[in-house]
Amino acid sequence: MRLIFLGPPGVGKGTQAASISLRKEINHISSGDLLRAAVDAETDTGLKAKEYIDNGLLVPDELVVKIVVGKINSAECKKGFILDGFPRNLSQAKVLDNTLKKIGEKIDKVFYFTASEETIIKRIAGRRICKSCGVDYHEMFSPPVNNNVCDKCGAELYQRKDDYPETTSMRLQVYREQTEKLIYYYKGKGKLIEINCNGEKTEIEQNILEGLH
Ligand code: AMP
Numbered sequence: 001m002r003l004i005f006l007g008p009p010g011v012g013k014g015t016q017a018a019s020i021s022l023r024k025e026i027n028h029i030s031s032g033d034l035l036r037a038a039v040d041a042e043t044d045t046g047l048k049a050k051e052y053i054d055n056g057l058l059v060p061d062e063l064v065v066k067i068v069v070g071k072i073n074s075a076e077c078k079k080g081f082i083l084d085g086f087p088r089n090l091s092q093a094k095v096l097d098n099t100l101k102k103i104g105e106k107i108d109k110v111f112y113f114t115a116s117e118e119t120i121i122k123r124i125a126g127r128r129i130c131k132s133c134g135v136d137y138h139e140m141f142s143p144p145v146n147n148n149v150c151d152k153c154g155a156e157l158y159q160r161k162d163d164y165p166e167t168t169s170m171r172l173q174v175y176r177e178q179t180e181k182l183i184y185y186y187k188g189k190g191k192l193i194e195i196n197c198n199g200e201k202t203e204i205e206q207n208i209l210e211g212l213h
Contacts, residue, residue: 001026001080001107001212004087006182007113008175009168010124012204015136016113017084020208026080027071031088033134034067036060050181056170058178061091062144069099089178093185110186110210115197117172124168128157 001024005013014030021028035053038046045067049059068086071077087093100106107200115123126139128148132155137144144150148157162171186192193211197204 002083002100002107003081004083004107004110004112004186005085006110006117006165006179006180006186007197008120009164009171010127011113011115012119012123012201013084013113015201016041016111016204016208017082019205021082023209024080024212027077028084029068029081029086030084031064031068031086032084034071035064038067042213054167056162056174058088058174061078061095062091062094065092065095066086069095071094073103074098087182089183090185093182097151107186107191109193109211110191111211112183112186112192112194113197120172120196121165121168125165127163128159131155131158 003020003026005017007013014032017028017030032053033126035046035049037209039050040046049063056072062085062117066085072081083096087096096107109136122140123138126141128137128139128144129135130137130150130153133150133153135150135152137150144157149155151155161167183192195204195207195211
């Protein structure tokens, strides 16, 4: 099963991709996580990508495509995957089509996640991440038991720099200008399923599972 989770930043794609990938035993490929790992490891790609990420801009295609395509072609993705955050523009979508064509595969479904701008901004502003194991929390909706400390590993939580309010508006603008057109691309291919993300996490997950049948 090969899926794309498409939608604006902060809509909840990552949270849902994490639980659906566990349930369905397929790989969760988050292009944002892969890029952040490259930044932390100070690889060539990471060093070049950092400034774009910190400013809420798209990392150039040649950098992001290399890591995502590498992952898609890896043994761990043979059974399938959920792409979260990729593709983010039309040229990435075409690279993805070609990559899959070469291995005789295709995207099965594209879940398009929607929520009001108010919800999205609240979700981004409250998001906190564990410095050590990467688990996501939210100050209001899913806080840790002890303030700013990860329930799972006890490490400190942090706020992503690109989740600061001044960068959030740039990310939303980039989404509207470059990523939103993918909705029509995948709708035209008859693969798009819309998921309303204004509700509770379990209800959203249920809707995705129904969409998979
Ligand atoms: P995310 O974790 O998906 O919100 O991504 C965080 C940041 O990583 C984005 O704001 C971009 O700077 C960069 N990024 C992630 N995925 C892509 C992509 N497919 N193309 C270009 N930049 C990306």
